[in-house]
Amino acid sequence: MKQKFFFLSLFVLTALSCQTLIPSSAPTQPAPVPISTNTPLKPTAAASLDSSIGAAGVGDSLYPEFGNGGYDALSYRLEILVKDVKTSELNGKTTMIARATQNLSRFNLDLSGFKVVKVTVNGADARFERDGQELTIIPAQELKQGAEFAVVVEYAGVPKPMMSKALYFPTGWIVFEKGIYVLSEPDGAATFFPSNDHPLDKANYEIVVTVPKPYEVAANGILEEETDNGDSTTYSFKVRDPMASYLTTINIADFDVETSTSAGGVPIRNYFDASLSKDYRQAFARQGEMIDYFSELFGAYPFEVYGALMMNQPFGAALENQTLSIFGSDMIYPDSPESSELVVAHELTHQWFGDSVSVAQWRDIWLNEGFASYGEALWTEHLYGASELNAWAEGSYNMMKDNAEYFSPPGSPAADDLFNYGVYQRGGLTLHALRLTVGDQAFFKILKTYAEKYKYGNATTEDFIAVAEQVSGQALGDFFQNWLYEKELPPLPK
Ligand SMILES: [Zn+2]
Secondary structure, eight states, X not given: OEEGGGOOOTTTGGGOOGGGGOOSSOOOXXXXXXXXXXXOOOTTSSOOSSTTBOOSSOOOSSOTTSSOSSEEEEEEEEEEEEEETTTTEEEEEEEEEEEESSOBSBEEEEOOSSEEEEEEETTEEOEEEEETTEEEEEOSSOBOTTOEEEEEEEEEEOOOOBOOTTOSSOBEEEEETTEEEEEOTTTTGGGTSOBOOSTTSOEEEEEEEEEETTOEEEESSEEEEEEEOSSXXXXXXXXXXXXXXXXXXXXXXXXEEEEEEOTTSOEEEEEEETTSOGGGGGXXXXXXXXXXXXXXXXXXXXXXXXXXXXXXXXXXXEEOOTXXXXXXXXXXXXXXXXXXXXXHHHHHHHHHBTTTBEESSGGGTHHHHHHHHHHHHHHHHHHHOHHHHHHHHHHHHHHHHHTGGGOOOTTSOOGGGTTOHHHHHHHHXXXXXXXXXXXXXXXXXXXXXXXXXXXXXXXXXXXXXHHHHHHHOSOOHHHHIIIIIOSSOOOOOO
């Protein structure tokens, strides 16, 4: 994710005044967390007292209530019938195929709002209870550990955006004048479908959405089928690679779709809100070149397709939805395509770091945002050479020194300030400092090794440190302790 107020381009960085950096509420300083050798969390980590009750949370250290325990979701089929785009009244049906990781007499999904009409488990009616975002399902027959099962949830109503405790702007399913868009990091997916809403439990997806004409749908993955129903159109998308729930996206507007293929062979389809000036498209002109360049640096592009989605709405953010990053109209500057390209580079970098390799716990968000911020710097280096990279590093360092109170140590953001500036800026500079410490050859081998080892899975900060130490042959515990957890910004290595 990239937020408007954090739009620190390499070209304006040193010119920014403190004013432009001040968030609406002052972030709190979290206590430094020592580097530990905790084993990564697994969906079964949060065991409950009754061994057949699935836990209501997956065990996230910052957000204990996010996700659920007791099962591993394998696939979702979302069927959404939008009856009226202006009100976004809809009927939804989600089929989740999952494997029980313990015996289950009851288990939870995350769903916010709606009337739940009917729930079945393996074809039999199931009882259910609602409590806030928790939908508790009581199957007619207890599910045995290891068994695969199918849950179908039918629901109806008008989705409501939510205020996540991690952020200060609404997330989830959002209606605007020209249509609907989705922005779900970290827990907004529950505003439009029931799921195990935590990146630890990735799954494959089918997304089937019916909208009245003349609206169109843009979603993740490959558009497999488009069916004309007379007054409405049904769009069927397939996501074959594992995806975290927060990266699921459904967007509805009148789109112009532009398709191309990168020189390296990655298919691209960009969706531009048709009501938006074509000048906005210039910022995406080099996306193919960017995909190929980052594929050289990070390893082959991990998914079967990529593209950008631009809505004609200034919502102050861009988000790396898997295979289809979304950009608010105020994140791209038609008169400055070069600085806009940095936002494009940021979201593209996330496809490797965030989407393919996802955090195992939200506390490690710097593994997403620090990497994506450094992706911007790498693109600048590619275009303008080492001197511009050094200018970025120096400018970034000095800005953080002068505005220390806004930059928390990136390894331990507070629960109500997940996207603290430190996670981005100091997280990105941590990677640059690592590069200066181990040398270019080892540094880029570290990035590739990490991206490959945890491809389509999850990683923790400790996992990244282990890869960095193993590839470089250096002991880096103190280095990461200082850069990620200590309050004071360490000096940049020479
Ligand atoms: Zn980001």
